[in-house]
Amino acid sequence: MKRYVLALMIVLMMAAPFAPADDAKEDLNTVTVKGLGTDEQSALDDGLRKAVEQGGKLKLYAESKTENYELIHDTILSQATGLIKEYKVLKKGEDDLGGYFVEIEAVIDRQVVDATWGQVEILLRQLGRPKILVSIVERIHDTTRADKRVEQVDADSLLGNMIEKLLVDKGFALVDKGQIEQLKQDQIRQATLDNDTAALKRLATELGAQMYIVGNARASGPQLTDAYGTTLYMWETDVTLKAFWSETAAILFAENKVGDRSGSRTQGPPGAKKAIEKSGQDLAKKCLQAILQKWSRQATSGGQVVVTVNNLAFKQMLAIQKKLEAIDGVKEVHRQWNKPVAKFEIKTTDTAEKFVEKFAELEFDDFALEIEDQKFNTITASVESGE
Numbered sequence: 001m002k003r004y005v006l007a008l009m010i011v012l013m014m015a016a017p018f019a020p021a022d023d024a025k026e027d028l029n030t031v032t033v034k035g036l037g038t039d040e041q042s043a044l045d046d047g048l049r050k051a052v053e054q055g056g057k058l059k060l061y062a063e064s065k066t067e068n069y070e071l072i073h074d075t076i077l078s079q080a081t082g083l084i085k086e087y088k089v090l091k092k093g094e095d096d097l098g099g100y101f102v103e104i105e106a107v108i109d110r111q112v113v114d115a116t117w118g119q120v121e122i123l124l125r126q127l128g129r130p131k132i133l134v135s136i137v138e139r140i141h142d143t144t145r146a147d148k149r150v151e152q153v154d155a156d157s158l159l160g161n162m163i164e165k166l167l168v169d170k171g172f173a174l175v176d177k178g179q180i181e182q183l184k185q186d187q188i189r190q191a192t193l194d195n196d197t198a199a200l201k202r203l204a205t206e207l208g209a210q211m212y213i214v215g216n217a218r219a220s221g222p223q224l225t226d227a228y229g230t231t232l233y234m235w236e237t238d239v240t241l242k243a244f245w246s247e248t249a250a251i252l253f254a255e256n257k258v259g260d261r262s263g264s265r266t267q268g269p270p271g272a273k274k275a276i277e278k279s280g281q282d283l284a285k286k287c288l289q290a291i292l293q294k295w296s297r298q299a300t301s302g303g304q305v306v307v308t309v310n311n312l313a314f315k316q317m318l319a320i321q322k323k324l325e326a327i328d329g330v331k332e333v334h335r336q337w338n339k340p341v342a343k344f345e346i347k348t349t350d351t352a353e354k355f356v357e358k359f360a361e362l363e364f365d366d367f368a369l370e371i372e373d374q375k376f377n378t379i380t381a382s383v384e385s386g387e
Contacts, residue, residue, distance in 0.1 A: 020192055027110040028085065030154040034103045038282065040092060040185070043100040046291075048080035051087065063117060071171025073131060076113065078292035083116060091281050093311055094130040114260065120296065122134045129202065131293055132167055133204045133212040133246075135192045136160030138271025140272040141220040155189045158277040159217060163284045170288065175207045197249050204246040210376055211291060216239045217280060219272035225263065232263035235275035241283045241290055247378040248306045248345075253290035255283055305352045305377050307344040307359065312383040317342040323362045327355075332387070352377045 031054045052228025056076075063069060075085070087106035095101045135307035136157035142150075142289040164174055177185055184203065191199035192214050203213040217240070222233035240256040260279040294303075309320060317337055321344065324333045336343045348355055356374045359381075373380040 006232050008135070008163040017145070022279055028109045029057045029110055029288075029333045030105065031108065032090070032103065032105045034101055035223075036095065036099055040100050040102060042090075043092070043102040044104070045080070047104045048084060048087070048103050048106070049077040051104060051106035052077055052083050052108060052113065055106065056083075056110050057112035058144050066121070066194040068129065068171050070071065070169065072117060073291055073371070074170050075296045076116050078289060078322055079116065079361060083108070083112050085112075085265070103303045129173045129211045130211060131173040131175060131292075133177075133188070133200075133207055133209040134160055134167070134198070134214075135177075135188050135212070136217065136275065137189060137192045138276055139216070141218065142268065143221060153193070154269070154273075155192075157215075157217070158273045159215065159280045159284065162277055162281065163213060163215075163287070166284060166288050171290075175204075175209050178206065190220060201244065201246060201249045204244075209246050211243060211295070212246055213241065213287060213291075215239065215244045215280070217276045222264075222267070222271065223276075227263070230265060232261045232265060233267050233271045233335050234261055234276075235272050237279040239274050239276060239283055241280065241287050243366050244285055245377060247375055249302060250304055253287045257283055259300050266278040302348070303351075303377065305346045305348055305350070305355050305379065307346060307379045308379065309342050309344070310380075310382040312342060312367075314339070316364070316383055319364055320362070320369075323346070323364070324359075324384055327328050327358050329355075329358075355379070369378060 031051050033047050033050040033054060035041035035043045035045065035050060037046050063072070066072070087104045089102060089104050091101075093101060136159050138154050138157050138159070140152040142152070167174060177188070180188075184207075187199065188203055190196075191203065193216070195214075195216070200214060201211055219235040220236045220237075221235040225232050225234050238256070239260070239261045242254045242280045243252040244250065245252060257279055262275035264274040264278075266274060266384065278293040279282040284361070305322070307315070312320070314337070316334065320342070321333055321335055324330060324344055324346060328347075329382040330346055331349070332347040334345045336345075346355070350358070352374060356371065356379050359369075360371055360381060362369060368384045369381045370384050371379065371381045
């Protein structure tokens with residue numbers, strides 16, 4: 001009960017939009033920045049993040065010594081579009097290196113940045129740093145071997161290590177696979193190889209991870225080439241990265257890079273691993289940005305909430321669905337029924353922390369709901385007979 005009272009206090013503090021109150025004076029700052037990226041959209045996104053960082057630099061600098069600074073800082077930048085009062089594109093096009101640039105003039109309200117910082121800081125104090133499980137499995141097909149049919153499968157991935165470092169640098173917590181029993185490590189590896197989302201969801205949940213990142217990568221080759229007197233081993237690589245919520249298995253990120261060619265001065269499996277790392281580094285950075293965006297939006301603005309109700313009859317399930325659909329802020333309700341359990345997937349503008357308060361207030365004529373558990377975006381309840 002104390003948890004829900006505390007959650008309600010948090011919600012009340014976060015219920016107001018990021019904009020300042022009507023009677024508050026705006027503290028506007030106009031900045032001009034240039035964003036860079038692999039395409040026009042990624043360059044614009046980079047420009048928007050730079051505009052928020054530059055326009056709100058006084059606030060960001062002032063908070064540089066606070067706990068979880070990096071995670072709060074990057075979470076705020078991930079919400080750049082919603083934090084910019086207005087912007088206009090001044091120039092755009094291809095840059096000299098083959099990428100894209102977008103130059104924008106943006107107006108930043110520093111009070112909005114201040115308010116957002118406070119909201120994310122409160123959230124982290126209550127929920128803690130998000131914990132993530134990373135599992136990348138690599139296949140290396142070395143065509144120079146005597147038996148060209150042999151494919152080396154390895155869960156010790158340079159790309160996985162790079163992703164984990166990116167996450168740690170931003171302030172996320174990681175599942176330490178070195179501390180997991182060997183059987184569970186083998187299960188994670190096999191589930192990644194099989195792309196078994198259900199098994200990965202179960203394993204990540206058991207290990208206390210709110211999110212998990214999985215990937216399959218393959219390197220085939222190498223072909224030898226000469227670059228300015230240096231022999232390079234060129235590998236053809238395929239990399240797939242996906243990220244999920246552990247509680248719901250909803251996808252946070254999914255993208256692949258197929259048929260890329262990357263070289264290394266090292267031969268054999270070490271060179272293939274380095275080629276995979278090079279090929280996947282852009283995907284890794286995109287995945288990190290997607291996680292920051294989805295986590296912060298779910299935490300502060302709502303999204304998908306899953307409600308599982310046990311011990312109910314079909315008519316009770318229908319009654320609950322109607323009540324859910326009538327809750328303010330609910331956009332969609334989809335149900336799955338497997339007697340005596342119903343799972344409701346709900347799209348709402350509320351976070352689970354806020355939604356659970358409304359859910360707890362639902363009243364029915366012949367039965368009552370007892371809330372048993374509430375996590376980041378899931379709620380578990382059971383029906384108690386009113387007789």
